[in-house]
Amino acid sequence: MAKAVIDEKFCKGCGLCFTVCGKKLLKAGDKANAKGYYFAVQTEDDKCTACSLCAIICPDAAITVYK
Amino acid sequence: MDVVYKRSGALSDVSTTYCPGCSHGTAFKLIAEISEELDIVNKLVFATPIGCTTFSAPFHKFSTFMSAHGRAPANATGFKRCNPKRPVIVYQGDGDCAAIGTGESIHAAARGEAFTVVMANNQVYGMTGGQMAPTTLTGQKTTTTPNGRSVEACGYPIRMAEQIAQLEAPRFVTRQSLHTPKNILQAKAAIKKALELQINEEAYSFVELLCACPTNWAIEPSGIKEYMEKNVIPYFPLGDLKG
Numbered sequence: 051m052a053k054a055v056i057d058e059k060f061c062k063g064c065g066l067c068f069t070v071c072g073k074k075l076l077k078a079g080d081k082a083n084a085k086g087y088y089f090a091v092q093t094e095d096d097k098c099t100a101c102s103l104c105a106i107i108c109p110d111a112a113i114t115v116y117k
Numbered sequence: 118m119d120v121v122y123k124r125s126g127a128l129s130d131v132s133t134t135y136c137p138g139c140s141h142g143t144a145f146k147l148i149a150e151i152s153e154e155l156d157i158v159n160k161l162v163f164a165t166p167i168g169c170t171t172f173s174a175p176f177h178k179f180s181t182f183m184s185a186h187g188r189a190p191a192n193a194t195g196f197k198r199c200n201p202k203r204p205v206i207v208y209q210g211d212g213d214c215a216a217i218g219t220g221e222s223i224h225a226a227a228r229g230e231a232f233t234v235v236m237a238n239n240q241v242y243g244m245t246g247g248q249m250a251p252t253t254l255t256g257q258k259t260t261t262t263p264n265g266r267s268v269e270a271c272g273y274p275i276r277m278a279e280q281i282a283q284l285e286a287p288r289f290v291t292r293q294s295l296h297t298p299k300n301i302l303q304a305k306a307a308i309k310k311a312l313e314l315q316i317n318e319e320a321y322s323f324v325e326l327l328c329a330c331p332t333n334w335a336i337e338p339s340g341i342k343e344y345m346e347k348n349v350i351p352y353f354p355l356g357d358l359k360g
């Protein structure tokens with residue numbers, strides 16, 4: 051099953067990935083990383099299409115997409 | 118499960134110092150991906166400017182040298198002439214490339230030096246706190262134009278890609294943007310083409326990237342797309358200018 055996995059070490063919580071996911075699967079999580087950023091998490095990964103738009107727009111190369 | 122997209126192996130396992138949503142990260146990511154695709158990770162030399170990317174050497178696996186503000190095209194000329202087999206990217210901010218370093222930029226292009234300039238145009242001096250750059254848009258508020266840039270006092274913003282494109286020697290000159298996934302992929306194709314022309318035909322190439330500096334634009338990253346489409350792209354049209 052497809053999914054996008056966010057590496058909390060690199061995510062800065064910028065939210066750009068939230069804006070491009072057509073299924074609205076990405077949001078800020080409730081945990082902060084070592085830099086203090088509330089890193090993104092994917093909800094409902096059964097709806098992910100592995101389109102990779104989130105990973106393409108991520109300035110911090112924090113997202114791995116699986117299919 | 119198959120991996121369909123992953124962090125480039127040419128990036129280090131280090132989080133950058135850039136602000137959330139900063140396009141410098143996107144540009145670096147593309148250069149890293151291209152260097153793997155062209156199998157030049159160990160050969161590529163990344164000339165860093167003065168600006169927010171000055172201390173970027175820890176973020177990737179390329180060789181680097183740093184130059185005084187605006188002088189990277191001059192240093193890269195010397196380096197490349199002595200090391201013609203090393204692909205070179207001269208990465209510059211808009212202030213570095215089109216203000217303090219204008220002379221070096223224009224003359225390296227006029228000579229057709231065999232390197233690729235990637236100019237990250239975020240319309241401000243990012244590193245020093247968001248002062249007006251030569252590319253700052255008319256009416257844009259910056260720390261040195263608190264009421265908005267005026268034509269009377271400051272003239273008009275410079276379109277650097279057009280300046281370079283009117284010279285004889287450059288082989289490929291283009292302006293791309295990093296504000297949507299589609300534009301990011303088009304920018305990647307352009308940087309790759311520029312590097313291939315350098316490697317295969319010893320050509321000079323220039324890629325201007327419209328970048329976001331959400332911190333000094335004082336907007337949320339989620340507003341970058343609208344800001345770019347409304348303010349930036351109308352003055353800095355996208356597409357190939359030469360080649």
Ligand SMILES: Cc1ncc(C[n+]2csc(CCOP(=O)(O)OP(=O)(O)O)c2C)c(N)n1
Pocket residue numbers: 166167168169170186209210211212213214217237239241242243244245250
């Ligand atoms: C000779 C010299 N003059 C001025 C400075 C101060 N300075 C550092 S970075 C910078 C501007 C950088 O702006 P830009 O090239 O657009 O890069 P950005 O940070 O926006 O990526 C300036 C004026 C300097 N370091 N050296």
Ligand code: SF4
Pocket residue numbers: 053054070071072073074075076092097098099100101102103104105115
């Ligand atoms: S891969 Fe596509 S569908 Fe899946 S989370 Fe990313 S943007 Fe959404």
Ligand code: SF4
Pocket residue numbers: 056060061062063064065066067068089090104107108109110111112113138
């Ligand atoms: S685009 Fe990248 S850095 Fe920004 S919130 Fe999404 S995963 Fe985090």
Ligand code: SF4
Pocket residue numbers: 134135136138139140141169239243244329330331332333
């Ligand atoms: S100040 Fe602007 S250009 Fe510099 S790292 Fe922050 S967002 Fe990027």
Ligand SMILES: [Mg+2]
Pocket residue numbers: 168210211212237238239240241242243250
């Ligand atoms: Mg700048």
